[in-house]
Amino acid sequence: xxxxxxxxxxxxxxxxxxxxxxxxxxxxxxxxxxxxxxxxxxxxxxxxxxxxxxxxxxxxxxxxxxxxxxxxxxxxxxxxxxxxxxxxxxxxxxxxxxxxxxxxxxxxxxxxxxxxxxxxxxxxxxxxxxxxxxxxxxxxxxxxxxxxxxxxxxxxxxxxxxxxxxxxxxxxxxxxxxxxxxxxxxxxxxxxxxxxxxxxxxxxxxxxxxxxxxxxxxxxxxxxxxxxxxxxxxxxxxxxxxxxxxxxxxxxxxxxxxxxxxxxxxxxxxxxxxxxxxxxxxxxxxxxxxxxxxxxxxxxxxxxxxxxxxxxxxxxxxxxxxxxxxxxxxxxxxxxxxxxxxxxxxxxxxxxxxxxxxxxxxxxxxxxxxxxxxxxxxxxxxxxxxxxxxxxxxxxxxxxxxxxxxxxxxxxxxx
Amino acid sequence: xxxxxxxxxxxxxxxxxxxxxxxxxxxxxxxxxxxxxxxxxxxxxxxxxxxxxxxxxxxxxxxxxxxxxxxxxxxxxxxxxxxxxxxxxxxxxxxxxxxxxxxxxxxxxxxxxxxxxxxxxxxxxxxxxxxxxxxxxxxxxxxxxxxxxxxxxxxxxxxxxxxxxxxxxxxxxxxxxxxxxxxxxxxxxxxxxxxxxxxxxxxxxxxxxxxxxxxxxxxxxxxxxxxxxxxxxxxxxxxxxxxxxxxxxxxxxxxxxxxxxxxxxxxxxxxxxxxxxxxxxxxxxxxxxxxxxxxxxxxxxxxxxxxxxxxxxxxxxxxxxxxxxxxxxxxxxxxxxxxxxxxxxxxxxxxxxxxxxxxxxxxxxxxxxxxxxxxxxxxxxxxxxxxxxxxxxxxxxxxxxxxxxxxxxxxxxxx
Numbered sequence: 001x002x003x004x005x006x007x008x009x010x011x012x013x014x015x016x017x018x019x020x021x022x023x024x025x026x027x028x029x030x031x032x033x034x035x036x037x038x039x040x041x042x043x044x045x046x047x048x049x050x051x052x053x054x055x056x057x058x059x060x061x062x063x064x065x066x067x068x069x070x071x072x073x074x075x076x077x078x079x080x081x082x083x084x085x086x087x088x089x090x091x092x093x094x095x096x097x098x099x100x101x102x103x104x105x106x107x108x109x110x111x112x113x114x115x116x117x118x119x120x121x122x123x124x125x126x127x128x129x130x131x132x133x134x135x136x137x138x139x140x141x142x143x144x145x146x147x148x149x150x151x152x153x154x155x156x157x158x159x160x161x162x163x164x165x166x167x168x169x170x171x172x173x174x175x176x177x178x179x180x181x182x183x184x185x186x187x188x189x190x191x192x193x194x195x196x197x198x199x200x201x202x203x204x205x206x207x208x209x210x211x212x213x214x215x216x217x218x219x220x221x222x223x224x225x226x227x228x229x230x231x232x233x234x235x236x237x238x239x240x241x242x243x244x245x246x247x248x249x250x251x252x253x254x255x256x257x258x259x260x261x262x263x264x265x266x267x268x269x270x271x272x273x274x275x276x277x278x279x280x281x282x283x284x285x286x287x288x289x290x291x292x293x294x295x296x297x298x299x300x301x302x303x304x305x306x307x308x309x310x311x312x313x314x315x316x317x318x319x320x321x322x323x324x325x326x327x328x329x330x331x332x333x334x335x336x337x338x339x340x341x342x343x344x345x346x347x348x349x350x351x352x353x354x355x356x357x358x359x360x361x362x363x364x365x366x367x368x369x370x371x372x373x374x375x376x377x378x379x380x381x382x383x384x385x386x387x388x389x390x391x392x393x394x395x396x397x398x399x400x401x402x403x404x405x406x407x408x409x410x411x412x413x414x415x
Numbered sequence: 416x417x418x419x420x421x422x423x424x425x426x427x428x429x430x431x432x433x434x435x436x437x438x439x440x441x442x443x444x445x446x447x448x449x450x451x452x453x454x455x456x457x458x459x460x461x462x463x464x465x466x467x468x469x470x471x472x473x474x475x476x477x478x479x480x481x482x483x484x485x486x487x488x489x490x491x492x493x494x495x496x497x498x499x500x501x502x503x504x505x506x507x508x509x510x511x512x513x514x515x516x517x518x519x520x521x522x523x524x525x526x527x528x529x530x531x532x533x534x535x536x537x538x539x540x541x542x543x544x545x546x547x548x549x550x551x552x553x554x555x556x557x558x559x560x561x562x563x564x565x566x567x568x569x570x571x572x573x574x575x576x577x578x579x580x581x582x583x584x585x586x587x588x589x590x591x592x593x594x595x596x597x598x599x600x601x602x603x604x605x606x607x608x609x610x611x612x613x614x615x616x617x618x619x620x621x622x623x624x625x626x627x628x629x630x631x632x633x634x635x636x637x638x639x640x641x642x643x644x645x646x647x648x649x650x651x652x653x654x655x656x657x658x659x660x661x662x663x664x665x666x667x668x669x670x671x672x673x674x675x676x677x678x679x680x681x682x683x684x685x686x687x688x689x690x691x692x693x694x695x696x697x698x699x700x701x702x703x704x705x706x707x708x709x710x711x712x713x714x715x716x717x718x719x720x721x722x723x724x725x726x727x728x729x730x731x732x733x734x735x736x737x738x739x740x741x742x743x744x745x746x747x748x749x750x751x752x753x754x755x756x757x758x759x760x761x762x763x764x765x766x767x768x769x770x771x772x773x774x775x776x777x778x779x780x781x782x783x784x785x786x787x788x789x790x791x792x793x794x795x796x797x798x799x800x801x802x803x804x805x806x807x808x809x810x811x812x813x814x815x816x817x818x819x820x821x822x823x824x825x826x827x828x829x830x
Contacts, residue, residue, distance in 0.1 A: 294743045320732035328709045334749035385812040397709050397800040410822040
């Protein structure tokens with residue numbers, strides 16, 4: 001092991017006694033090939049390298065043969081676990097490493113390995129959905145409070161300027177969504193997947209609408225109800241612990257921010273039908289805010305297994321085909337905010353790193369490393385264009401009183 | 416015939432001698448049913464009505480049995496011909512009549528009649544495309560000059576305010592397209608389907624780019640070249656009389672305004688491949704501006720036969736699936752400007768009516784009536800949401816220097 005690894009904590013000193021052989025060097029060469037021209041130095045447990053790039057931005061240390069084999073057989077799943085457990089170590093900026101990997105994969109390298117195996121994204125029945133959502137969102141409000149903004153908004157923010165703070169950007173995002181929907185006082189809004197309730201409360205408070213907001217995460221609903229009471233908004237915002245599939249009430253606007261990722265492709269048609277049965281004729285409109293893709297590809301298997309069970313980022317085509325076109329919804333506006341999500345994630349990662357000691361006390365080191373990888377990998381995915389963030393505004397086909405141009409969206413805050 | 420038809424010119428007085436019988440009344444009742452609750456009064460040649468709506472906005476006179484039968488058997492095709500020939504007469508506002516029909520069809524009435532038969536939109540080989548485009552665009556520059564704006568822009572305008580003039584709105588549209596593309600001085604632009612060249616000249620003059628603009632309409636290309644020379648822009652704008660399928664040169668931006676409608680669904684994949692082979696890596700971006708639909712439906716057969724051979728308005732899903740996703744182009748922005756097209760068409764129709772005497776001299780009355788119906792029907796289609804106008808901005812997946820927000824688009828004119 002070279003001196004550049006002085007900072008790594010050896011998992012098991014005995015491993016160093018078994019030097020890499022010809023088989024290991026061959027495996028390493030495959031891994032190097034798969035990563036194409038990514039400027040990453042790959043090093044085995046005894047310091048063995050296959051070929052070092054001219055100007056490496058980081059060094060990846062594979063601590064044992066089992067990890068090396070796993071990274072080759074099913075990198076999509078095993079690289080994440082290897083990092084979380086410390087069997088794969090990274091010296092260098094984790095975001096930059098992920099960006100380099102995504103760029104290499106974008107240039108076709110992924111075709112050489114089963115890195116992104118096409119597989120079904122798991123079950124999304126009522127029970128499975130509840131389990132999936134519980135897995136991620138019920139980790140504990142205390143955990144999320146450590147690194148989200150003070151309003152607990154766990155979706156892409158909107159930075160009016162690149163230097164806006166996270167708090168400003170989350171408030172701006174909520175405002176932006178309301179203005180894209182052209183909310184009018186007294187209107188009825190249905191929100192599907194409301195997180196800790198910030199958007200619902202924002203809409204009621206600043207746009208004088210009434211909101212029914214749905215969520216199947218018990219912890220989040222409890223928290224959201226408490227906030228509504230604290231703010232005296234419980235008469236205008238009702239938080240309902242129920243699945244989006246059970247929504248059946250008239251509304252003027254239907255909004256869903258960060259839920260579509262968890263709906264599962266096979267339920268898109270159902271979601272479209274739910275929107276259609278709720279949305280008022282003629283003036284009804286809606287907004288879907290979701291993580292998406294430029295082309296069909298499942299979410300990384302490790303993220304699905306360890307972080308977001310059942311998650312799937314669709315392409316715009318899939319959203320059009322399955323949710324909007326069957327009901328003749330008219331698309332008014334689509335905006336891609338992926339760079340805003342990269343910036344949001346940078347803020348989250350920075351705050352997360354500042355709270356690492358506390359998170360480690362609440363959980364353990366593999367948890368910290370898994371979440372670090374997830375946040376850094378997500379920032380890199382949005383920064384490189386591996387993932388997109390779409391806001392799609394749509395309306396009933398005969399709605400004709402929408403603002404004449406989009407200029408009003410950018411003329412300062414209305415309220 | 417009631418006195419409300421005093422203004423109609425009888426085609427053949429002898430027709431009035433044959434009164435409508437039971438069969439005619441039955442056909443009329445079918446037609447009434449198909450139109451649902453449209454507030455239109457339908458009257459046969461001898462004054463026969465089936466049922467009059469309470470507050471009709473217009474009266475439609477069917478002048479003979481053959482026309483009545485044709486309107487029922489293949490309304491999609493025959494209604495337009497009947498109107499153009501004068502065998503179907505309309506007393507009332509033609510745009511309002513079309514709007515009423517589109518609303519009735521939107522509410523399901525069309526399912527009762529073969530009004531919108533699903534059929535192939537004709538050939539789009541190189542030769543067929545040339546024929547199709549010649550049919551419409553080579554009617555004569557003198558004709559279009561009578562009712563287009565002075566720059567001869569024959570696509571949807573962008574009205575910064577509803578009261579902008581057509582001249583202002585066409586200039587604003589060209590500027591808007593350039594700004595959505597974020598054109599920089601010295602960049603290379605390819606334009607596919609350049610009409611009379613206004614946008615190409617605008618880009619070169621106001622955004623200091625060089626443009627290669629393609630068009631298969633000989634008359635338009637000749638006119639555009641002449642304008643380039645008059646403006647001294649021939650060194651920076653080259654008008655090429657060739658098919659978009661033959662475009663093969665590097666560019667920083669690819670733009671197509673109002674061509675996709677004529678490309679034909681089966682050539683979308685080819686168009687995507689053309690864009691991919693031309694567009695610069697990393698910084699390349701493009702804009703497609705086209706008439707579209709909320710859901711799959713062919714263009715009205717009469718419009719395809721008499722006005723726009725081979726035209727087809729796609730849904731966003733089709734554009735994503737066939738043109739953008741196969742090449743991982745990243746959608747940055749989609750805007751629906753259908754109400755701007757309704758307003759554009761209102762301007763065109765008004766100017767057209769003001770030039771009717773001249774158009775009649777150039778052609779004949781059926782031509783005038785056909786074009787009146789086409790313009791009025793198009794205004795109605797965009798006003799009611801039967802047709803959409805989409806501007807789709809996209810980029811190479813790793814382009815990350817696009818403006819941070821869309822606010823700049825609305826901060827006054829840059830130049």
